[in-house]
Amino acid sequence: xxxxxxxFVLILxxxxxxxxxxxxxAGAARGDRVLTASARSIAIAQFILVALAFAALTWAHAxxxxxxxxxxENSHTAKPFVYKLSGVWGNHEGSMLLxxxxxxxxxxxxxxxxxRDETLQxxxxxxxxxxxxxxxxxxxxxxxxxxxxxPAPPDGLDLNPLLQDPGLAIHPPFLYxxxxxxxxxxxxxxxxxxxxxxxxxxxxxxxxxxxxxxxxLTIGIGLGSWWAYYELGWGGFWAWDPVENASFxxxxxxxxxxxxxxxxxxRDALKVWTVLLAxxxxxxSLIGTFLVRSGIITSVHSFAVDPxxxxxxxxxxxxxxGGSLLLFALRAPLLNTNARFDPVSREGSIIANNILLSxxxxxxxxxTFYPLFVEIMNGNRLSVGAPYFNATFLPLMAVxxxxxxxxxxxxxxxxxxxxxxxxxxxxxxxxxxxxGAALFVTWPKYVAAGLGAGLAFWAGGxxxxxxxxxxxxxxxxxxxxxxxxxxxxxPYLGMNTAHLGLAIVAIGVLGAGIWRSExxxxxxPGEAISIGGYEVTLKTVNQAEGPNYxxxxxxxxxxxxxxxxxxxxxxxxxxxxxxxxxTEAGIWTSLKGDLYLVIGERNEQRGAVVRAWYNPFAVWLxxxxxxxxxxxxxxxxxxRALKESMQTVQAIPEAxx
Numbered sequence: 001x002x003x004x005x006x007x008f009v010l011i012l013x014x015x016x017x018x019x020x021x022x023x024x025x026a027g028a029a030r031g032d033r034v035l036t037a038s039a040r041s042i043a044i045a046q047f048i049l050v051a052l053a054f055a056a057l058t059w060a061h062a063x064x065x066x067x068x069x070x071x072x073e074n075s076h077t078a079k080p081f082v083y084k085l086s087g088v089w090g091n092h093e094g095s096m097l098l099x100x101x102x103x104x105x106x107x108x109x110x111x112x113x114x115x116r117d118e119t120l121q122x123x124x125x126x127x128x129x130x131x132x133x134x135x136x137x138x139x140x141x142x143x144x145x146x147x148x149x150x151p152a153p154p155d156g157l158d159l160n161p162l163l164q165d166p167g168l169a170i171h172p173p174f175l176y177x178x179x180x181x182x183x184x185x186x187x188x189x190x191x192x193x194x195x196x197x198x199x200x201x202x203x204x205x206x207x208x209x210x211x212x213x214x215x216x217l218t219i220g221i222g223l224g225s226w227w228a229y230y231e232l233g234w235g236g237f238w239a240w241d242p243v244e245n246a247s248f249x250x251x252x253x254x255x256x257x258x259x260x261x262x263x264x265x266x267r268d269a270l271k272v273w274t275v276l277l278a279x280x281x282x283x284x285s286l287i288g289t290f291l292v293r294s295g296i297i298t299s300v301h302s303f304a305v306d307p308x309x310x311x312x313x314x315x316x317x318x319x320x321x322g323g324s325l326l327l328f329a330l331r332a333p334l335l336n337t338n339a340r341f342d343p344v345s346r347e348g349s350i351i352a353n354n355i356l357l358s359x360x361x362x363x364x365x366x367x368t369f370y371p372l373f374v375e376i377m378n379g380n381r382l383s384v385g386a387p388y389f390n391a392t393f394l395p396l397m398a399v400x401x402x403x404x405x406x407x408x409x410x411x412x413x414x415x416x417x418x419x420x421x422x423x424x425x426x427x428x429x430x431x432x433x434x435x436g437a438a439l440f441v442t443w444p445k446y447v448a449a450g451l452g453a454g455l456a457f458w459a460g461g462x463x464x465x466x467x468x469x470x471x472x473x474x475x476x477x478x479x480x481x482x483x484x485x486x487x488x489x490x491p492y493l494g495m496n497t498a499h500l501g502l503a504i505v506a507i508g509v510l511g512a513g514i515w516r517s518e519x520x521x522x523x524x525p526g527e528a529i530s531i532g533g534y535e536v537t538l539k540t541v542n543q544a545e546g547p548n549y550x551x552x553x554x555x556x557x558x559x560x561x562x563x564x565x566x567x568x569x570x571x572x573x574x575x576x577x578x579x580x581x582x583t584e585a586g587i588w589t590s591l592k593g594d595l596y597l598v599i600g601e602r603n604e605q606r607g608a609v610v611r612a613w614y615n616p617f618a619v620w621l622x623x624x625x626x627x628x629x630x631x632x633x634x635x636x637x638x639x640r641a642l643k644e645s646m647q648t649v650q651a652i653p654e655a656x657x
Contacts, residue, residue, distance in 0.1 A: 003068050006056025007146040013049035013104070014136040016042050020107070020129025024122035036118065039125040040111035046132065047101075047108035054088075054101045057145050061088050067152040070094060070145045076158035076577055078548040086169035087159045092309075093145035095172060099289070100139060102173075102180045103132050110184060110209075116201060123191035124184070131183055134316045142309045158548065158577040167227030171220060175247055178217025179285040182254060184209040186282035189275045190324055193331040198275055203265035206278070208636050210261055211494075213281075214254045215632035221247050222625035229512075233583030233598045235613035237512060237621060240389045245368040246288030252361040253281040256354040258632075262491055263347050267412060269339035270347070272332045273354065279328060283321045284361075290317055291368075345415045349407030356400045363392040394452075401455040401506060404499050405462025423469065427461035442515070449514040452506060460503025463496045494635025501627030508621025511593065516615045524607035532614025534595055535559045539567070541599070541608060549573045554599040554608065556586060570599045594618040 020042040027035025060068045061084050064077050074091045075084055083090075089098040107128045115121035139145070162168070188206045192198045224247065229237040238244060257277035263270045290313045341347040367389055371382040405427065409420040421428075435454030442450060470488060473481035485493070519531055528537040537557045544551050551573045558565045570586035586597040593616040600609030 002056050002059050003065065003146040003148065006053045006060075007140075007144065009049045009056070010053045010136065010140055010146075013046050013053065013100075014133060014140060016046035016049060017104075017129045017133035017136055020046060021126050021133055022129075024126040024129075027122065036122040039122045039129070043104075043107040043111035043125050043129065046129070047104040050097075050101050050104040050136075054097055057094060057097060058085065058088050060146075061085065064156070065152075066154070066156055067148055067150070068145075069147045069149045072149055072153055072156045074159045075156040076548055077155055078577075079158060079164070080547055082166075082169065083159060083164045086163070089172050090159050090163040090168065093139070093143045095176075096135065096139050096143050097145050098173065099176055099180060100132065100135050102176050103128070103135060103183060106180060106184050106209075107132065115205065117197070117205070120188070120191050120195060120197060120202070120205070123194060124187040127187035127190045128183060131187070131320065134319070138309075138312050138316065142312050158575060161549070161573065161575040161578055161580045161582045162231065165227060165231055167223055167231065171223040171227055174216050174223055175220030178213050178215075178220050178254075179247070179250065179288065181209060181213025181216055182250060182278075182282040182285055185213065185257065185278045186324070189278035190327060193275065193327050196331065196334055198264075198271045198335050200265055200268050203261050203274070207258070207261050207265060210254065210258050210278075211632050211636040214251070214258055215629045215636070217247065217251050217254060218625060218629045218632065221251060222622055222629070225625075226622055229618070230585055230587055231582070233585050233611075235516070235518065235585075235596050235598070235611065235615065237618070240367070240386050242368050243288075243292055245364050246291045249361050249364055249368075250281050250284040250288065252357050252364070253277055253284050256357040256361075257281050258635075259350045259353055263350050267339045267341065267347060269337055269341065270351070271335040271337055273351075275332065275335070276328060277354070279321075279324045280361075283317075283324070284365075286313075286317050286320060289313060341412070342414045344410065344417050346407070346410045346412045348415070349403065349410055352403060353400065353407065356396050360393055360396045363396070364389070367392070397506075398452065398455055401452075401459040401503070404459050404502070405466075408462065408495065408499065409466055424458075424462055424465065427458060427465050430461055431455070431458035446514055449510050452510050452514075456503045456506035456510070459506070460500050463500040463503070467496055490637055491635050494631045494633075496631070497634055498628045498631030501624045501629075501631055504620050504624030504627055506624075507617050508619070508624055511617030512615040512621060515617075516613055519610075519612045521610060522603060522606035522608065523610045527607070529610070529612060531612045532593060532595060532616075533560060534565075534614070535562075536568075536595070536597065536612060538608075538610065541602070546573065548577065549575045551584075552599065552602075554586075554597075554610075556597055558588065558595065568595070568597060570597045572599050589619050591619060592616065 020039055023035050023042065024039040027033065027038070057068075057070065059065075060071050061075055062081070064071065064075060064084070066072050066075075070091060070093050074087045074094070079087070087094070089095045107125060110121070110128065111125060185206050188202065188209070189198075192202050224244070225237040228239070228244075229235075257274065257280075260270050260274040260277055264274045290310060339347075367384045371384050374380055374382050405424055406417060406420040409415075409423060410417070431454045434457045435450050438450030438453045439447065467485070471481035471484045476484060517531055519529055521529065523529070523538045525538050525540055528535055530536075535558070537559070539555045539557050541552060541554045544553060551571050553569055553571045556568045556570065558568055566588065568586040568588055571584035573582045573584060574580075575582070583598050583600075588595040593614055596613040596615055598611040600611060602608045
């Protein structure tokens with residue numbers, strides 16, 4: 001009964017989405033305010049209906065209703081309850097329903113808030129409804145999560161073991177909150193083009209949504225790389241996998257967009273460029289959806305399914321991207337601006353930043369899709385891997401790290417690069433010292449990495465120094481500095497924090513990606529290896545059983561200079577229902593670096609294969625991602641909330657006294 005109810009409310013949600021798409025446009029054309037305002041109520045109703053459908057599928061998974069095909073294919077009675085719940089979106093049909101839920105949720109939230117321009121909001125809700133209708137139709141006609149099985153089997157086939165993990169339970173929702181969040185900025189871009197209204201008010205309305213989407217996508221990508229790091233057992237965090245790239249491309253476009261929309265809000269400039277970035281960010285999100293669900297690539301992250309589903313998504317892509325770009329080509333020439341600024345200015349630096357981010361996005365796009373195009377054209381399979389991306393993408397990021405410190409110190413309209421560089425001289429000295437120290441320690445193997453470390457300290461140090469200077473801590477003391485910081489513009493504080501986070505991420509990437517050390521060897525109990533300054537001894541290898549798997553667990557003792565530090569377990573699991581094997585790495589994390597151990601197959605004579613890595617500064621990668629996301633939150637906070645937070649910080653020293 002519950003699955004039938006879920007399928008029925010999905011059909012009702014599709015009807016609501018179609019009404020949401022059509023009525024506001026008809027009302028705007030006829031000047032009927034009642035029809036225009038109806039979009040808000042319909043958007044909320046659509047969200048409630050999709051939420052009911054999602055709840056029905058969740059109920060089926062939680063109660064192991066094996067009359068539902070989706071439950072049969074992705075669950076098992078022995079599976080832990082938390083993974084029964086995460087299994088709702090650990091498959092194609094359920095993940096698309098989650099996508100539709102978040103899409104409807106964004107529309108519902110947009111409808112809840114009053115807007116300065118109700119007609120523009122109604123048009124945006126109409127565009128949002130059209131996108132929702134397309135995806136709900138896709139779910140109902142090609143990816144029905146409530147399809148039944150008769151007779152119902154006694155048990156299911158279990159969820160992919162790689163997805164039975166806390167990281168994969170929370171990673172997809174955050175990623176989708178980012179992906180789908182750009183649908184709001186896209187909808188506003190189309191609504192603004194239709195109305196010929198792209199101005200400061202438009203930017204003020206769009207910017208919070210752009211920041212929210214960017215924050216969620218940043219967190220989602222960070223969680224995905226963290227999961228790949230500890231779960232896949234290869235010692236790394238990023239492999240330039242096509243599906244990884246599918247989330248990275250909209251993040252790059254979205255990063256350029258939140259910079260550009262700030263210029264539009266502040267100076268009424270970059271109108272055409274800002275609208276194009278809004279279209280691009282959501283278009284790349286849709287392209288990522290196609291890539292994951294078309295069946296044209298194979299990845300641990302993808303749902304390689306029936307290619308007919310890929311054709312349906314391709315039709316949606318053609319309609320959304322093609323239609324929006326056609327409208328852009330027709331209406332963009334009408335977007336005039338009288339704003340003027342020098343090349344050396346805050347606006348000029350943001351243009352340079354956007355060019356670098358856009359070129360970087362294009363390089364990732366080409367590296368991801370070129371092999372697919374070649375295979376389609378002539379059947380030849382090509383592999384574009386890390387060497388291509390490192391050679392094309394990393395130099396662009398090096399230039400970006402070089403310019404963000406002085407760029408943040410330039411004034412609007414006309415800046416003084418000389419003054420900015422004079423203020424940065426202490427940071428420049430520190431960056432040169434870091435560069436020299438890195439060269440001294442790693443010469444001649446890691447010259448480029450030493451340069452990267454220097455640039456990271458230059459960018460991060462510049463952000464810290466600029467905040468110190470603006471806080472006037474030397475003149476006004478700690479309490480006065482906190483008050484001064486609270487008075488600074490939120491966009492500046494968010495930008496400064498995010499730039500610091502980017503520098504921290506760069507340090508983590510250099511440590512875990514370039515400076516890491518690795519050993520692979522056979523070991524028997526009692527044997528030891530040295531790596532990263534640690535002595536690692538294999539003590540025991542035991543077998544045990546989990547709730548839906550059997551495992552082999554190795555215990556390692558870790559010591560330094562003969563002093564015992566701790567025991568570190570590593571596991572190899574086998575899931576009999578799926579017939580799949582996974583690894584659970586033993587990881588000891590510290591701010592200096594990670595000791596990373598993986599146990600592999602056993603050989604009767606030579607022992608077990610042990611893979612050991614030492615990844616310097618690895619944790620800084622995820623700390624930096626968190627700092628970047630926090631910067632986005634600060635930029636989106638209302639001034640009053642930020643002021644109250646700063647007052648709390650200001651009171652801490654007084655309470656200590």
